[in-house]
Amino acid sequence: MTSKPPFDISDHLVPLRRRARALTRNGPDSEDLVQETILQAYEKADTRSEDGNLRGWLMTILRHRFIDGRRRAQASARREAALAEMTPKLSEGSQDLHMRVTEVRAAFFTLPPEQRAALYLVAIEGRSCAEAAALLNIPMGTLTSRLGRARDRLRALETDDASQVIPMKRKG
CATH class of the missing domain: 1.10.10.10 (Winged helix-like DNA-binding domain superfamily/Winged helix DNA-binding domain)
Structure with missing residues (x-):
């Protein structure tokens, strides 16, 4: 017996991929970003309002994942630069x-x-x-x-x- 997914994202994949590509400017990174977004969306499905805008919610998750990734990369670069200076x-x-x-x-x-x-x-x-x-x-x-x-x-x-x-x- 399979469980029914909490929502259907198939209509939103193309816009998600397009937005991810615009943010990352890199094909593999954009695909990773979309996958992370979908995973987080399904993990957080119980926090989503049923009558809310699914596309907007997915785009928000995508943007937050992108920003978090950039912050992690910048922090890592700062640590490596500090190490190089030390x-x-x-x-x-x-x-x-x-x-x-x-x-x-x-x-x-x-x-x-x-x-x-x-x-x-x-x-x-x-x-x-x-x-x-x-x-x-x-x-x-x-x-x-x-x-x-x-x-x-x-x-x-x-x-x-x-x-x-x-x-x-x-x-x-």
């Missing part, structure tokens, strides 16, 4: 130290963005796990697992044992 510029000192700092920095930037953000907030900014989880808007368990995976990857690079490096999952 990286010591070694003009004097041993070549070995300079090479090591360069290797660690490069290894940090090979981490997936989610792991990099978690590690940056906790290890570099010195925030508590609770604060970092709240800033990233994720559960505490997700934050600690991201921290663990990031540390494992960096630790494996530290021992130069590439076989221990956890492979990154690619989005398909």
Whole structure:
């Protein structure tokens, strides 16, 4: 027995895709935005007024998802820029130290963005796990697992044992 969806969005897909494309100016990103919008709409279906404008409601969700994504990207860019500024510029000192700092920095930037953000907030900014989880808007368990995976990857690079490096999952 299948349950009936709370509303039918089929008539609104073309306008949603058009608006998403106008906002993102990128085909794959616009499709992702539409999918996120539809998912959130079905998750929040019980909050929608039955006699309200479905198209307007969907467009509002789409716009909010777009804005949230832009804010996340900007915050991530600011964190990465701050990290780059904090990286010591070694003009004097041993070549070995300079090479090591360069290797660690490069290894940090090979981490997936989610792991990099978690590690940056906790290890570099010195925030508590609770604060970092709240800033990233994720559960505490997700934050600690991201921290663990990031540390494992960096630790494996530290021992130069590439076989221990956890492979990154690619989005398909």
